[in-house]
Amino acid sequence: MTVQFPNESPDYRAARTALLRAEVDLRSQIEAVAAKRRALPMGGLIPTDYAFKGLDGTARPLSSLFGEHDTLAIYSLMYGPKATGPCPMCSAFLDGMTGQVSHISKRMAFAVVAESNPERLSALQGQMAWQDLPLLSADGTGYQTDYLAQSPDGDQLPMMNVFIRDGDGVRHFWGSEMFYAPSDWHPRHVDSIWPLWNLLDLTPQGRGDWMP
Structure with a gap:
């Protein structure tokens, strides 16, 4: 199914379609990582009942x-x-x-x-x-x-x-x-469950250098 919004240009639609493919690929990768996480063996027993x-x-x-x-x-x-x-x-x-x-x-x-x-x-x-x-x-x-x-x-x-x-x-x-894994995105270790950043990532300005 091809979607289209009012008054969009052919250039916009071509770029958006390419982005959509990337978004679908990302979703697939997220699902694959979640499956790997669910398949983890059990970790260690807690050393004490804190x-x-x-x-x-x-x-x-x-x-x-x-x-x-x-x-x-x-x-x-x-x-x-x-x-x-x-x-x-x-x-x-x-x-x-x-x-x-x-x-x-x-x-x-x-x-x-x-x-x-x-x-x-x-x-x-x-x-x-x-x-x-x-x-x-x-x-x-x-x-x-x-x-x-x-x-x-x-x-x-x-x-x-x-x-x-x-x-x-x-x-x-x-x-x-991931908090301890050096990366260009450190320390975005819980961003997947943080609505704030996920919404800002949908905007043309993105996150920028703003912090709460």
């Missing part, structure tokens, strides 16, 4: 976050104990996830952890209107370091990790390791 804390201070071990699901994604928010505010890029990402979490939770579990105490995170949740996000304190658990979301110097890093629960316990399945 004792996260809810915003009211109650214990929320990692294994309890799955709820009725067998899959759990955890995003590490860059908001350490010395930070005066959350990372703007993380904040933009989580603003988008806030509107999606009720849909995501029908299929899998999702949580956000940060290396700050529950009191600071509770204040942050109110400030950012993130009441729908499952926000937890990883302070003192070792999780952030073990799963590449904190450097040896204590710098916070924006990792996404996926865990699977099976008969043997809880295993790591996938992490956004």
Whole structure:
């Protein structure tokens, strides 16, 4: 099927048709990569059932976050104990996830952890209107370091990790390791689930050098 929009020139249609072929090829590659990801063998068992804390201070071990699901994604928010505010890029990402979490939770579990105490995170949740996000304190658990979301110097890093629960316990399945892979596009390791950048990529101006 050939489509056409009002008053477009032959040059536009030829260029758009060539782009469409590239877009279809890209979609095919994305699907192939997703299939490779789904085919990964299980990763290692978690070394400990990390004792996260809810915003009211109650214990929320990692294994309890799955709820009725067998899959759990955890995003590490860059908001350490010395930070005066959350990372703007993380904040933009989580603003988008806030509107999606009720849909995501029908299929899998999702949580956000940060290396700050529950009191600071509770204040942050109110400030950012993130009441729908499952926000937890990883302070003192070792999780952030073990799963590449904190450097040896204590710098916070924006990792996404996926865990699977099976008969043997809880295993790591996938992490956004592209954050650590040098490239011309660093650090676009979670862009595929970030509406902001995907929309800007559809415009003639693109992303430019703008940041949230």
